[in-house]
Amino acid sequence: MTADDLERHLQNTRENSCEQSKQQAADAAAVYVYERLSYFVSSNRDEDEGGDFFLWLYPRIKRLILSFNPSKASLSTYMTKYVQFYYRSFLRIRCAQAAHRNALEQEECVRVLSETDESHDASSALEFLRDPEETYGGKLDLSTREGQIYARKILLLACKSSLFIDDQAIRKVAYLTGCDEAWLMEKCDALRRHCKEKEERFKIERERMNGYYIRARRCELELRSLDRSSGRFAQLEKERSYCLLQWKRLESEQSRHIRAPSNRCLAATLGISRGTIDSTLAYTNKHAYSGAI
Known part of the structure; x- marks a missing residue:
């Protein structure tokens, strides 16, 4: 087929x-x-x-x-x-x-x-896929400020991981945080679409980067058989330098590529201020291994 x-x-x-x-x-x-x-x-x-x-x-x-x-x-x-x-x-x-x-x-x-x-x-x-009551002790008490902050941490982590969690995990996050399941599904889908568009741009840039590398290698091979005093040698040397410069620039951009949605994207999608998201995720990341969250 x-x-x-x-x-x-x-x-x-x-x-x-x-x-x-x-x-x-x-x-x-x-x-x-x-x-x-x-x-x-x-x-x-x-x-x-x-x-x-x-x-x-x-x-x-x-x-x-x-x-x-x-x-x-x-x-x-x-x-x-x-x-x-x-x-x-x-x-x-x-x-x-x-x-x-x-x-x-x-x-x-x-x-x-x-x-x-x-x-x-x-x-x-794995954490999201465990039984919610076993892992978190049941629904969070959203009547307290501590419970609201904890719920927001879980919600933001789930949305940040939207590429890697499935519908079952999303349902359990909705259960824990008390947010509407359909709303959370919709937001995760929107974040996935954004990431897929970003991934497509990433692939296009990688193809461009590979193209520059191939051109640079072709120039190097041809330069070996040319007289250094010829006009063709100078032309190819210039093209090779340009291609290597572009290749290094694109390689540097590729190294900074992050698959997960950015905090700015989270803010726009969820309607939460960028500062709140930055501070919540930074605190969560800092204390993730200390048992503080």
Whole structure:
């Protein structure tokens, strides 16, 4: 099943929006994912994991494929990004279940999450997925100032981690903080959209950076065969210097790229002042390991 084959099924769904055509598109998407499981699933995990993930994903495939918007991304890019996003959610849920069995398995789960390049978010993900009453002692007492501040910390941390938490975690954050679940879902979705747009710009800049590097290398190779006194040598040397300068500039920008939403984005999305968000997250980060929060 190729991306073009899947696109034809989707086109048929757009032209004939009946349940049968939608189901055919979902079935085609399932075949598309199944044939590429080795690409979506970490190769260093056990063989059964791919099958378990596919069974977990299958009920969600129909909604996934019917939500595709061709004006925003190509079908192959869309499927890759979202299936891998679901795979990370699958790992987090599996790890949370293991954590309830014994502490050693929980440590192993953190290692598994680190293998998916999310080690910096693994602890937060596991905390959100635990039973809320077990972890926090039930709902927070929002009638006290201390309870309100604590609720705001949890809310901001959840929104800051919106790329890495799933719907189950969001429901539990809503339970703890007393905020409306639909409102929190909407805000997390908005933050994810913002981050995806930022990620697309990041990829474009990386492609530009790679292009400058390739041009610089091409100039270097050609310079080796030229006479230093020739006009072509001077021209290529100038182009090489320019490309290296641009490559270093873009590399510096790339090194500062942060996947999570910025505090400014949080302020605009949640309607909370930037100063409040800055101070809350700074305090939370400072005292995260001291048991003060």
